[in-house]
Amino acid sequence: MSANDSKKIITEAGVRIRLATNYDSPSGHARGADDEAGAGNGGGAFFNPKMRCNRAFVCASLAALVESRDPVSGPIDCLDGFSASGAMALQWKTRLVSKIRVLAVDRCPSAMSALEANCELNGVHWRRVRPHEVAEQFSTDCGSGKLKILTALEQVNSVMETCPFDFIHLDPFGSPAGNIESALRHLRNGGLLSVTCTDLASLLGQQPRVAMRNYGAVLMRVRCAPELGARTLLAFVAACAARCNKAIRPVYCLSAPRFLLACVRVERGARRADDCLARSVGRLAHCRVCQQQRPATSGSIGGDNAGCGCGDDAEGGGAVAVLGPVWLGDLFESDFINRMARHLLGSAESDSLLASEDKILLKMLLEESQCLSRSTDSLEVSMPPFQPMFYISPKWLRLSGVDLPRLEQLIEILRSSGHAASRTHFDLTAVRTSASIQACRDLILQHSTAAILNHNNTTDAASLTSSMDS
Numbered sequence: 001m002s003a004n005d006s007k008k009i010i011t012e013a014g015v016r017i018r019l020a021t022n023y024d025s026p027s028g029h030a031r032g033a034d035d036e037a038g039a040g041n042g043g044g045a046f047f048n049p050k051m052r053c054n055r056a057f058v059c060a061s062l063a064a065l066v067e068s069r070d071p072v073s074g075p076i077d078c079l080d081g082f083s084a085s086g087a088m089a090l091q092w093k094t095r096l097v098s099k100i101r102v103l104a105v106d107r108c109p110s111a112m113s114a115l116e117a118n119c120e121l122n123g124v125h126w127r128r129v130r131p132h133e134v135a136e137q138f139s140t141d142c143g144s145g146k147l148k149i150l151t152a153l154e155q156v157n158s159v160m161e162t163c164p165f166d167f168i169h170l171d172p173f174g175s176p177a178g179n180i181e182s183a184l185r186h187l188r189n190g191g192l193l194s195v196t197c198t199d200l201a202s203l204l205g206q207q208p209r210v211a212m213r214n215y216g217a218v219l220m221r222v223r224c225a226p227e228l229g230a231r232t233l234l235a236f237v238a239a240c241a242a243r244c245n246k247a248i249r250p251v252y253c254l255s256a257p258r259f260l261l262a263c264v265r266v267e268r269g270a271r272r273a274d275d276c277l278a279r280s281v282g283r284l285a286h287c288r289v290c291q292q293q294r295p296a297t298s299g300s301i302g303g304d305n306a307g308c309g310c311g312d313d314a315e316g317g318g319a320v321a322v323l324g325p326v327w328l329g330d331l332f333e334s335d336f337i338n339r340m341a342r343h344l345l346g347s348a349e350s351d352s353l354l355a356s357e358d359k360i361l362l363k364m365l366l367e368e369s370q371c372l373s374r375s376t377d378s379l380e381v382s383m384p385p386f387q388p389m390f391y392i393s394p395k396w397l398r399l400s401g402v403d404l405p406r407l408e409q410l411i412e413i414l415r416s417s418g419h420a421a422s423r424t425h426f427d428l429t430a431v432r433t434s435a436s437i438q439a440c441r442d443l444i445l446q447h448s449t450a451a452i453l454n455h456n457n458t459t460d461a462a463s464l465t466s467s468m469d470s
């Protein structure tokens with residue numbers, strides 16, 4: 001290998017990836033399928049080093065799934081559906097070896113050649129297969145101690161419509177909406193679907209028409225946009241699952257600056273699908289004045305209110321918008337996230353999955369999930385509590401002239417008043433709480449009055465003592 005070549009190799013989480021020219025430009029790689037030879041896309045595969053955090057969480061989800069399964073039931077069948085350079089598939093295989101069997105798919109010929117070259121760079125054997133050959137090849141030698149993955153130069157939907165898997169990860173350019181139903185069709189009972197979305201402009205409500213087109217949801221710009229985006233994606237996944245007679249339970253959602261990642265557990269059964277839709281998917285009444293949100297009751301504008309009272313006076317007329325459909329149930333399985341954390345933090349710095357700057361995100365996610373979620377992996381569909389959905393930043397409360405408490409203090413105040421409260425990874429300046437916006441405002445005001453009184457009392461006592469001394 002020439003010195004020049006070695007400059008183009010990056011190591012991430014212990015896996016070596018040879019970078020193509022133009023490697024991190026989606027536009028250079030997006031049209032790979034239209035161009036059989038891969039010419040015009042700069043050759044090679046797309047690879048974005050800034051998505052390390054995404055790959056780390058996905059790899060940790062798979063590791064946590066493997067850990068939760070009985071080893072006697074054999075290796076877990078995994079699909080990296082939009083594999084590009086193979087970075088994700090290689091991280092899975094080199095860490096979990098014989099516990100998993102991996103198929104890496106990409107429709108772009110030049111990406112596939114780069115992926116297979118990256119396998120060789122990491123001492124991983126590969127075999128190119130057609131969809132109908134996957135099951136047989138998996139059973140022959142992919143689950144042994146040998147480092148081997150299958151590759152397929154295919155449209156991912158045709159693979160997913162043909163083969164069953166226990167774990168599927170989707171990471172397309174743009175929206176995954178067109179791939180989710182195909183993924184769910186043959187995902188095995190108890191399996192996980194993991195989806196990375198980079199179409200944040202639509203999911204965060206900046207492009208409402210695109211959100212309607214892709215997810216069939218009414219969205220607008222709101223302060224809790226990242227959580228609303230996650231809940232919109234989950235409602236869409238639940239609807240796709242229902243068409244396959246399946247129910248979903250979110251394992252976690254992760255909102256990061258460049259992507260939204262959702263991981264759901266899938267359970268078979270038409271009744272479960274019906275229950276899942278009835279209990280956990282619905283519309284949201286959102287107050288445009290104070291940003292309070294709660295599940296809508298009638299689904300019609302005017303028939304709903306966000307419970308804040310802003311629409312009661314003439315000024316607040318038309319304050320409520322009905323958004324969604326959104327997922328109204330839990331977002332996190334804290335036991336599962338704890339297991340993921342062990343994989344994310346467990347390894348030595350040199351081949352650590354998570355970069356140190358992303359550890360704060362994990363810490364917040366852990367805290368948030370422990371505050372809110374079920375603490376069981378049980379697949380029983382249970383009625384989720386509707387609160388506390390969403391979060392409040394003290395800065396949004398327009399409390400001029402009041403010293404705002406630090407977030408930790410505010411959490412203490414809320415908890416001591418009987419509300420659930422925690423930090424939230426969705427917004428590092430906010431507190432997730434079951435308290436309404438009005439209750440939160442009142443508590444801050446009360447607390448600041450108490451602080452002033454305390455301060456005055458202390459000052460009075462001090463001046464009294466000093467006058468007695470003199």
Ligand SMILES: C[S@@+](CC[C@H](N)C(=O)[O-])C[C@H]1O[C@@H](n2cnc3c(N)ncnc32)[C@H](O)[C@@H]1O
Pocket residue numbers: 029030032045046047048051055081082083084085086087088105106107108111154155156157171172173
């Ligand atoms: C965003 S990149 C994937 C990045 C990769 N997951 C990673 O972490 O580095 C998307 C890849 O999907 C491929 N692709 C796009 N549409 C596809 C389809 N319908 N079927 C299979 N692959 C597709 C593209 O060629 C591209 O390599």
Ligand SMILES: [Zn+2]
Pocket residue numbers: 287288289290291292306308309310311319
């Ligand atoms: Zn309001």
